Amino acid sequence: MRIIINVVLILTVLFGHAGIARAHFAQGTKLRTILIAPHEESLTAYVRAPLPLVFSDVVTSAQASSQALDTPFLYFEETGAGGRYRLSMEAIAADESAFRERLERALSWSQNGREIAARIVAMRVHPRMPADSFDSREAAEAAIAGASSGIDPVFGEAYVDFAVSLSPPDAAGPVAVRSAYPPLPIPDGVTIDNHIIDSRGDVPVSYTRPGQLEQPAVIDTSLWRTVGEFVWQGVLHIVEGLDHVFLVICLALGIGARGRLLWIVTAFTLGHSVTLVATFLGATPSWPWFIPAVEAAIAATVLYAAVAALMGRMDSILLIAGVGLLHGLGFSFVLGDLLGRDAPNLVPALAAFNIGIEIGQLMIIAATLLAVAFATRLSASLTPVLRAATLAGIAVVSAWWVVERSATLVA
Structure with a gap:
């Protein structure tokens, strides 16, 4: 006994x-979507990301120095429930090129170990994760085409959609993507998943990669990659x-x-x-x-x-x-x-x-x-x-x- x-x-x-x-039903799951599609002789990558992911270098630097976030695009406000940061739409309008450059540099692209230059072509800020789909070229373009939020979004809730032009040596070959900024400190109960879609083939393929892409994720037209990734996700889900x-x-x-x-x-x-x-x-x-x-x-x-x-x-x-x-x-x-x-x-x-x-x-x-x-x-x-x-x-x-x-x- x-x-x-x-x-x-x-x-x-x-x-x-x-x-x-x-x-x-983990309420703290944040989803980043990365979709690539052909465009003439090059590629366009469409990204929908939680806003903190494109400021992770600022956040990690502030945490290391125990200082406030050092960027003109964010400002601090006191509320009844405590302090929080907001994104300044006025600051973005005043220096849009700098904000676009931040988005442009958020992800690093490569093919066969060689870096691919990325040039931003469109962007849109949302106060929270949009309800509209972002799983095809047409849907992504429609999502980015509208006007950005007219109010200053709460930093931790805001999302940003943007498109970058890529010119790899082989537009049909595998492309690797990883985060170019240091990983964001994640609070307990919050997870990040990356939904990756390749729409270059006759039938689009997709898979999901957890984390902040510290290691490169390969984007190609292989359906077997999708199958393998989701088998692994099934194993992980029941084991964890x-x-x-x-x-x-x-x-x-x-x-x-x-x-x-x-x-x-x-x-x-x-x-x-x-x-x-x-x-x-x-x-x-x-x-x-x-x-x-x-x-x-x-x-x-x-x-x-x-x-x-x-x-x-x-x-x-x-x-x-x-x-x-x-x-x-x-x-x-x-x-x-x-x-x-x-x-x-x-x-x-x-x-x-x-x-x-x-x-x-x-x-x-x-x-x-x-x-x-x-x-x-x-x-x-x-x-x-x-x-x-x-x-x-x-x-x-x-x-x-x-x-x-x-x-x-x-x-």
Whole structure:
């Protein structure tokens, strides 16, 4: 009994803080879109970026020196909730060439290791991330064609669209892009994803790269790159999603290395595949409370799985398929941010992401069963105790998640 209590306490300490901050609808996700398209004998790159990314050198310098942001384009203001910076549209109008040069230098372009010169041809500032699409040349040009914000946008909320002309030696060949400024200090709970689209071919291809592009991302017309990237994203999502990991561990511990485990996992897979696809077909509601409710329900399914495994009642294939339906919604929230529901290569990206999820599930199941086998070799009598302690710890943590995530529904 003491062993069970100790393991439960350890699990609670390790994972008790992985609550709503690790939910799938990460409100702090910032998306940068980079699209390249042919233009006569050269290329045009269209970029939609959070404004702080094009001032990351200023921010990092200010942080290192503990000084204010040193640029004429930003000014500080005090509010009732504290201080914040705004972008000065008047300063941009007074020295537009300097602001354009900052945008022009934000990204570094190369081909076969040789730098490609970039010349800015258009720009537009938005007070927040625009709702219109930016996944084709026509959409990007329409988004940039309008007038910039008439007010001074809040620095942390503003976005900028801009287009640069590129003249690589081979306009049809792979082009690499990376950030030319130092990485921005990112607050807890905020992530950055880069949606990269190549529309030079008959069928546009796209993939997503997390982070600030400290390392170059290659843009080419290879559909296999899209497939490979989204398989990897699927693996990462389930491996890094603690609620999904816990659920799969509960399935493995509740059933063990028996043939029925295959049927249960297949039911879960079919369930989440249905809702993952249905969400991208527009079959889910857009009510503001819907996503938080799904996240709370996902936490409840982990609690159910842990209790059912403890009681030896992990038998209902139909019920596990229903659990899969909820988890599929969670997967779709992430993929929607990564891919965009109007993006090219939607079908292969969906399929690749789903394959990645299955690979991740199999990895977790294999690791769990190997751990059980190893523990059994060490001490057959201790294995049931460790199994019960692990499931009890998962139950405690998931119960806390239910409470924490449910609180967002009434906040």
